[in-house]
Amino acid sequence: MKKLSSVVCLLAILLVVLPGPLYKWQLIELGTAFTGIRYGVFAAMAGAVLLVIQAGFFRKQTNWAVFGVSCVFAAVAIVMPLSIMNKAKSVPPIHDISTDVITPPEFIAIAPLRADAPNPVEYAGAETAAQQLKAYPELATLNYKENTKHVIRVSIDTVKSLGWELVNADVDQGIIEATDTTTWFGFKDDVVIRVVAHGDSSALDIRSKSRVGKSDLGKNAERINQFITLLNKELTAK
Structure with a gap:
């Protein structure tokens, strides 16, 4: 026995x-x-x-x-x-999370990397947006007093600090694209960050989308919140 x-x-x-x-x-x-x-x-x-x-x-x-x-x-x-x-x-059964659900940041450099992924590169749509707004109401466009180039550079440092794979970083265009790989299953989730000028200040949006699976178990929202927390800390320090 x-x-x-x-x-x-x-x-x-x-x-x-x-x-x-x-x-x-x-x-x-x-x-x-x-x-x-x-x-x-x-x-x-x-x-x-x-x-x-x-x-x-x-x-x-x-x-x-x-x-x-x-x-x-x-x-x-x-x-x-x-x-x-x-x-x-x-959590809602969604896998595409963005701080801007009206005009979410678009994947460009990452798009070819997702060519064979079950989840398409396009934004998941209005139904996903409605579920996200209900589940994660805190996620919205971030506004900073710093200029765009400073915010984008600190954002690049934040991406690196989080251990994400940096795929594309264009300071002039205000775009960052990266991939985060989960530890256990090795799922690849993609992130795009967009920074635009509002006068002398900046507005930042971030989107995180899973390549596989209907539900992300809340991982994409968690990833975005993790990025925002660290970015705010780094911007305060610098």
């Missing part, structure tokens, strides 16, 4: 954790990765049942150190996917 429960719990954590890197390294398809995670949850539940039986009827034969590790494996394999599911339910 103790060997069976340990093996099942180990299998469960592997089925939940490994699909992300395997998809990232292009060894499996996305559908296969999600199937693996689903079976991992089932295996973790089975492992948890076996652990309860082991603790109740086979206490004398139990190696409690191994038992503890198995409990952790089962818990992680259940909690991690369920937390993702809960997150998905708490």
Whole structure:
């Protein structure tokens, strides 16, 4: 029993954790990765049942150190996917977020990189805009007293500080394009930043869009807020 429960719990954590890197390294398809995670949850539940039986009827034969590790494996394999599911339910099923939903910044240099992406480069449209405004009302055009060239240069530094891959930076045109790659699955999300002059001041808009998936689990809005927070800090410092 103790060997069976340990093996099942180990299998469960592997089925939940490994699909992300395997998809990232292009060894499996996305559908296969999600199937693996689903079976991992089932295996973790089975492992948890076996652990309860082991603790109740086979206490004398139990190696409690191994038992503890198995409990952790089962818990992680259940909690991690369920937390993702809960997150998905708490945010709108959209993947294109912009501080300007009327005339969102357009991808130019990044457009060819998204040629084979399931999500097209064009803005997702009015329905997405309505859902975004309801879920993320704080996201709006940012106005700064600094001139455009200063804002764009600090924005470039901010992009680099966040570890995004800089694809295009045109100070004169006030455009920055970059790609952020997620850690677990290696999903590539693209960002475009537009800075325009309003007299001696500047207006900045930023858009973040996923290449894959109907829902971004709130990641694009989170990324934009992260950029804004760091940019404001850098502009204050400089």
